[in-house]
Amino acid sequence: NAGVTQTPKFRVLKTGQSMTLLCAQDMNHEYMYWYRQDPGMGLRLIHYSVGEGTTAKGEVPDGYNVSRLKKQNFLLGLESAAPSQTSVYFCASRGSSYEQYFGPGTRLTVT
Amino acid sequence: GEDVEQSLFLSVREGDSSVINCTYTDSSSTYLYWYKQEPGAGLQLLTYIFSNMDMKQDQRLTVLLNKKDKHLSLRIADTQTGDSAIYFCAEFGANNLFFGTGTRLTVIP
Numbered sequence: 001n002a003g004v005t006q007t008p009k010f011r012v013l014k015t016g017q018s019m020t021l022l023c024a025q026d027m028n029h030e031y032m033y034w035y036r037q038d039p040g041m042g043l044r045l046i047h048y049s050v051g052e053g054t055t056a057k058g059e060v061p062d063g064y065n066v067s068r069l070k071k072q073n074f075l076l077g078l079e080s081a082a083p084s085q086t087s088v089y090f091c092a093s094r095g096s097s098y099e100q101y102f103g104p105g106t107r108l109t110v111t
Numbered sequence: 112g113e114d115v116e117q118s119l120f121l122s123v124r125e126g127d128s129s130v131i132n133c134t135y136t137d138s139s140s141t142y143l144y145w146y147k148q149e150p151g152a153g154l155q156l157l158t159y160i161f162s163n164m165d166m167k168q169d170q171r172l173t174v175l176l177n178k179k180d181k182h183l184s185l186r187i188a189d190t191q192t193g194d195s196a197i198y199f200c201a202e203f204g205a206n207n208l209f210f211g212t213g214t215r216l217t218v219i220p
Contacts, residue, residue, distance in 0.1 A: 004153075031206070033207070033208075035210075040119065040212055041212060042115075042199060042210040042211055042212040042213055043154075043199070043208075043210040044210075045207055045208075045209075048206070048207060050206065058207065090153055090154065092154075092208075098141070098142045098159070098203050099156055099159070100156070100208055101156075102146075102153040102154040102155070103153055104152060104153045105151075105152070105153050
């Protein structure tokens with residue numbers, strides 16, 4: 001049982017480049033989340049989804065887009081990366097309980 | 112939005128008890144959580160407490176909830192070097208989790 005997986009684990013981008021982070025879960029969870037973690041700021045919610053085909057904005061959505069075409073996958077896109085988006089990105093999923101399961105994270109550096 | 116606050120650092124000696132504190136603002140939160148993050152890893156759920164409880168004990172972990180003061184604490188008994196990590200408090204509200212800044216626990220051998 002893999003739980004929540006994230007691809008890639010590390011990435012370096014130049015300013016203005018685009019990329020997509022992939023999150024996959026094998027627990028048939030309805031809810032999925034994307035967070036960013038910055039030093040001294042905890043985790044902040046970027047976007048989330050309450051089911052296949054739905055997305056919603058979180059606390060810090062600007063500069064990011066998401067899609068949930070399949071229940072098991074939640075994609076986070078950066079159309080034009082900026083140095084301020086250098087961070088560690090975590091995906092999480094949740095079923096009917098209140099427990100969120102986290103992926104191992106993606107470390108993104110934008111130069 | 113919800114505001115969850117924690118102190119940033121805590122150091123304890125191996126074998127002592129650790130107490131990590133957290134304050135939150137949303138009195139309607141149904142669940143409050145403690146997560147552990149080891150270096151280079153994701154967050155691992157340690158324990159949680161429902162808002163109608165005052166205390167929950169799980170092996171070496173004790174969670175205390177003071178709803179009046181909106182204060183949550185995590186006590187780790189007999190702290191070990193393997194407990195060194197960042198501990199996040201989180202409250203559940205509006206379908207989402209709101210996290211504190213995390214407390215970095217350092218255990219001194």
